Amino acid sequence: MPIESGLKGARVLVTAASQGIGLGAARAFLGEGARLVVNSSNAEHLERAVRSLRSLGEVHGVVADLRRKEELDRLVDATVAQLGGIDTLVYVTGSPRPGVFMEQEFEDWTRAAELLVVSPAYLARRTADRMVAGGHGGRMVFLTSTAIREPIGNIATSSVCRIAVAGLVRTLARELGPKGIRVNGILPGYTLTDRIGEVAADAARRRGTTPEAVLKGLVQEIPLGRMGTTEELGRVVVFLGSEMSSYVTGAMLPVDGGSLRSVG
């Protein structure tokens, strides 16, 4: 029997989706027949993404800065107005500035915490309100990073703050499971997007080498011998954001070509 995602007509919100991992996830859901709202903070970037997705199905863009409470409120309200409810939330976010721990100031920690801790928690709260009111349960998938298991030196704020997402996923899975809402997380390893270029350029400047040499070194550490693509990540997001994973909640799944070395 073929495996069905059951996503035809499902109402899906994907945040930070004007490019990279979010855009790849949006494409994957549209491929399954879902109806989408995609978000990002830049109107021009988002319009370009929506244009590139339109031939794949129903998609609406909502510009909102994920660090701002009023904009998160507006994002949820606009999604419900466009789609009639939310069945799946896919939470992707932007990145804090790269840098080692000793370069970070108080304001860097505040900005990183707004983007990586407060934002997913508050959006989850507002989305859960709607899912509970809808009475059909729902699914949430939070994208974070393998850095929460094995901190990466030159993205210090990210390595520290993103670990909160693991706590959020477990907390929500326990509290919302009885209401039929499943909550899971994904730990992407190195995935080919603009963010990789930014991190490689920062590491190259620091080590007095080239971004190409940094990228080559990173790939040598990946057992599968290459970085992942946004399409490969998108397929896993669809799995956790659909009924294909109907008995999975509270899980944090690495999608990293085998990069993580730690057990458990």
Ligand SMILES: NC(=O)c1ccc[n+]([C@@H]2O[C@H](COP(=O)([O-])OP(=O)(O)OC[C@H]3O[C@@H](n4cnc5c(N)ncnc54)[C@H](OP(=O)(O)O)[C@@H]3O)[C@@H](O)[C@H]2O)c1
């Ligand atoms: N690529 C990797 O290897 C990798 C690995 C692990 C984790 N991650 C993390 O996964 C996330 C996505 O990565 P990526 O590689 O796809 O990054 P990317 O290509 O730089 O894309 C980032 C996306 O976030 C949006 N964004 C940034 N700030 C935002 C804000 N305040 N509100 C709403 N949207 C915002 C951007 O859109 P606008 O500019 O239009 O707002 C863009 O669509 C990032 O948090 C990244 O650190 C990436």
